[in-house]
Amino acid sequence: MQTIEKPATAPDPQRRATPDAPRRRPLIPGGEGHQLLWMLLAAVVAVMVLMPLIPLQLRAWENDADGMRRLTEMEGVVEVLRTTVFLGFGGLVVGLLMGTILALCTYSMTPRLRSVLEFLPVLPMIIPAVAHVVGFVFLFSPENGYVNSFLRWTPFFDGTTGPINVYTLPWIIFYTGTHLAAFVYMFVYTGLRNLGSDYTLAARVNGAGGLRALFTITLPLLRPSFIYAGVVVLLLSLGQFTGPLILGRREGVDVVTTEMYELSAEYPVDYGLASALGTPLIILAIVLVVLQRRMLGNQNRFVGQGTATVDNRMLSPLVSALSGFVVSAYVLVAAVLPILAIAFVAFSPFWSGNLDFSVLTGQNVSDVLADEKVRQSIVTTLVVSVLGVLLVLPVGMLVALGIYNKDRLWRPLGSVLDIVANLPLTVPAALLGFGFLFAFSNPAIGIYGTKASLILAYVTIMIPYAVRYQLATLVSLGRQTLEASQVSGAHPLRTFFQITLPLSRTGIVTSAAMMFVLLTHEFGVSLLLRAPDVNVMSVVLYDQYASGSYPRVAVIALIMTVMTAVGVAAAMFFGGRKALEKL
Known part of the structure; x- marks a missing residue:
């Protein structure tokens, strides 16, 4: 049997003269040794995030x-939990309704x-929370609130009092929803801009009215925005601390976070009971995050045309004017009036419900700036x-580099980095503060009361x-x-320092x-990590x-607002208005 051999391919001189293409490097080092470094990073971040949570929660379950x-x-624990739930879901409803209306307008x-x-x-998001609450007190206190004084006039x-009492649970819910409506507005408004107008215009061309197009096209396509915004606002409402602490104590309105603070003020601190109080919030946060992922499902169903199309809607001048009035009214109540009330009280000899401009003085500012505790x-x-x-x-x-290049x-590791990096967002600040108090008071760490x-x-x-x-x-x-x-031969570290960072x-x-x-x-x-010689402005304001x-x-609230304005101005100078969308 004859064997037929395949002739060898003649060498290509041109191909032989071409040097080998440089081998593509990964965006981050991915060797065995480098993987251990990324594992170490994940472990360090996990320890930082879990340090105030895990040991504290273990105290709730120890000793049987x-x-x-x-x-x-x-x-009274049942009433505290009920009030927390009412505040959480009430703030969610008010915030979602207000924020969605603002975005649509x-x-x-x-x-x-x-x-x-x-x-x-x-604007309500960038006003310091403590100053914002105090501004609402100056406006809606039943005795001396400026809005109440005007209504009684x-x-x-x-x-002699009312008709609004900002210290009651319904008004605490209203304040919480009003403050968090700004979060919802950013989510929904960004979703509307990314959605584009093609689908709505197609519905209108086919005979659908404006309301029908809104409820059957626009709002269903905004489902991811509503889910993200709803979960964030619900978690923030359930974990509210500043509002209930300042507004609720007068009328005995207590939530989980304020009860934990009260326990921390007693000596010795009952860590077991306080951590048990926070356990339902942590469990609920985990459940909400899981539900959020399940409710979103396949997000490709909600993708619109976004900026790929021209916004050729026929906008009514009348509707535009009414929408501008609604937005202006919200900004007036939620931001402008609280700041004006703070400024007026700061330059008044005392707080009363009367607007007497003849008694304004700068003595309060001088006294505050002369106070060593405030300056410190x-x-x-x-x-x-x-x-x-x-x-x-x-x-x-x-x-971020690890998450961005998790395929390497x-x-x-990529999932672990993603989870531990976002975990502090799901835990109320007061609960984290109590966890830090427990961790830093441990003799093994021993840094409580220090900067x-x-x-x-x-x-x-x-x-x-x-x-x-x-x-x-x-x-x-x-x-x-x-x-x-990197294809040109640069090492990932050189690429990072000479390309990525600049x-x-x-x-x-x-x-x-x-x-x-x-x-x-x-x-x-x-507030929970304060010490006699280590205080920040928000804590001094509360004192x-x-x-x-x-x-x-x-005066202190005004100083904090000015500092915030400087920071926001710097952020917008470098990043434009879109810088605030990342909050």
Whole structure:
């Protein structure tokens, strides 16, 4: 049998002269040794995030679940849990309704009016929470609130108090929903812009009316935005601390977070009972996050055309004007009036319900700035906030790089980094603060009452924001530039320092400014980690409020608002208006 051999292929001189193409490197080092480094990073972040939670929760179940048993026997615990649930779901309903109406109104404005007003509904988010609550007290206190004084001046109301009592549960729910409506507005308005107008226009062309198109096309396609916004607002409402603490104590309105604070004020601190109080919130947060993922399902069903199409809607000038009025009314009540009330009280000799401009004085400002405790709190706020931002930025960048390039990591690592980095968002700040109090009071750590405790706590609670900001920056850069650098032979580290960091500079500076704003607002964790010589401005403001020094409270709130305005201005200078969308 004859064997036929295949002739050898003649060598190609041109191919032989061409050098081998450089081997494509991964965007991050992915060797065996480097995988161990990423595992170490995941372990460090997990320890930072879980340190205030796991040991504290174990106290609730030790000694045959003594903490949980005493929780069931605690007097008034059922009422506390019921009030917490009412506040959580009431704030959710009010916030979703207000935020959705604001987003729809803004989207219905003409382009010129929209360019002026679309930023304003987020103003309540950038006012310090403690100052915002105090502003509502100055407006709606039943005795001296300026709004109540005006209403009693009209012929429709009489008496010496009311008709609004901001210290009751319904008005605490209204305040919470009004404040959180800004979060919903950003989610829904961004969803509307990404959705585009093609589907709605197609429905209108086929005979559907405006309301029918809204309820059958627009709102169903916004389901992911509603789910994200709903879960965030519900978690924030259930974990509310500042509002219930300042508004609820007068009328005896207690929620889980304020009860935990009361337990921390007693000595010795009952960690077992306090951690048992926080257990339902942690369980509910986990359930909500799981439900969120299941409810979203296949998100491709909700994808619209976004900016790929031209917005050619025929906008009615009348509807645009009415929409502008609705947005302006919300901004007036939620942001402008509280700030004006704070400013008026700050320059008044005392707080009353009368608007007498002839008695205005700057003495309160001079007295506050001359107070060594206040000056020290300003310095402490600036120092711990700046150091916290500087420390969390590299941590956030490394975690964001791991998540962005999770296909180069061992399979579980990307998911672990994602979960632990976002965990602090699902836990109320007061519960985290109580966990830090327990952890830092342990003799093995022993940093309670120091600036280091505040800085470490700030770094931990800012990890989700740092990761979100840096990840958004990496996604916006795309892979083409980075891959071009590495295909040209650059090592991943050289690519990172010479390509990624320079191109990310604007995003990093913007994120630093926004995190500085958030840390100067921080109250729940700071109140529980306070010490006689270590106080931040929000805690000093609360102390002044508790002592009844309302003009001094207003001055401190005004100073905090000015600091916040500077931080927001810096963020918008580097990142534009879209910087606030990452909150």
